[in-house]
Amino acid sequence: MASYTRTKRNKAGGEERISIARYLSSFSGPMIFFLVIVAVIFVMSVFFRVSDIEVRGNIHYTDEEIIRAIDIEEGDNLFFFDRFAALSRVFAKLPYVEEVSVERKLPNKVIITVTESQALAYIVLGDEEWTIDHSCKILGKATKEELSGMIPVEGISPGTLLIGETMQTADGNTEIVDFLAQVLYQLEERGLYSQVGRVDFSDSRNVSFTYADKYTVELGDGRNVEHKFGMLVSAMSQLLDGDVGVIDVSDGTTAHFSPQ
Numbered sequence: 001m002a003s004y005t006r007t008k009r010n011k012a013g014g015e016e017r018i019s020i021a022r023y024l025s026s027f028s029g030p031m032i033f034f035l036v037i038v039a040v041i042f043v044m045s046v047f048f049r050v051s052d053i054e055v056r057g058n059i060h061y062t063d064e065e066i067i068r069a070i071d072i073e074e075g076d077n078l079f080f081f082d083r084f085a086a087l088s089r090v091f092a093k094l095p096y097v098e099e100v101s102v103e104r105k106l107p108n109k110v111i112i113t114v115t116e117s118q119a120l121a122y123i124v125l126g127d128e129e130w131t132i133d134h135s136c137k138i139l140g141k142a143t144k145e146e147l148s149g150m151i152p153v154e155g156i157s158p159g160t161l162l163i164g165e166t167m168q169t170a171d172g173n174t175e176i177v178d179f180l181a182q183v184l185y186q187l188e189e190r191g192l193y194s195q196v197g198r199v200d201f202s203d204s205r206n207v208s209f210t211y212a213d214k215y216t217v218e219l220g221d222g223r224n225v226e227h228k229f230g231m232l233v234s235a236m237s238q239l240l241d242g243d244v245g246v247i248d249v250s251d252g253t254t255a256h257f258s259p260q
Helices: 021-023 029-047 061-072 081-092 174-189 225-238
Strands: 005-008 016-021 051-054 096-104 109-116 123-127 128-132 138-140 153-154 196-200 207-212 215-218 245-248 258-260
Touching: 051 061, 061 081, 061 109, 081 096, 123 174, 153 174, 174 196, 174 207, 174 225, 215 225, 225 245
Parallel strands: 051 109, 123 153, 153 196, 215 245
Antiparallel strands: 005 016, 096 109, 123 128, 128 138, 196 207, 207 215, 245 258
16 A cells, blocks of 8 residues: 655644554454445445336336336335345236246336237136136136137036136146147247137047137147147148038048048
8 A cells, every 4th residue: 555644733832753554554444344234234225226117128018117016116125125025926916927027127127028928718617707828827717708819628617717817627637727828829820729619528538629710729648739839830831711511630640531
């Protein structure tokens, strides 16, 4: 450390030199570290406060609903905001949210990006219709208006349904739920869901669905679901506009078309 000195008069009228370096060294290392930490915390608490919140990707929920669920508001400190706890709150409160990220942009902006689930199908429990997404997550009770364009799922008896949780069957059959989730995912991923009339799980070894008011598609059991849909798409691309009948991909190796 460079040595700086200053001079002052002593009681006897003489002069004595005081080393500032020696003076500063009287502060212990831990004390200096503590003062630095205090200064950093003070700067963060004063200057990095949220003044701009932007929400992206939301359709089902408003910006205000997303912000309230995350529990962030203008004036909150960016550095003391717990993003992981915030994400847990969103999933618990807003079942249509499938993915969400919270990005901090210094000095004072927060960007919330949301991917929402889409209600693809519904299942009947008693006299109520409950909507589900491609992963069989329960999204809520459906109104009659909301059912238009959704796929009715038949042949599965649901048990207790909890909004935001994966659907359960009355007998606890998780394999059936997984099979249905694979079917719904393939229908959504391949852009087929809008023309599906119904999905029938009455026989889990021979699941079928109607398509475009022209075809009955026989999937068979839950093996090789993705491959079966690949064969289905290939088979439909070779059929003529006027063809009506059964497309059987249940054996998982060959697609068979039986005209009606």
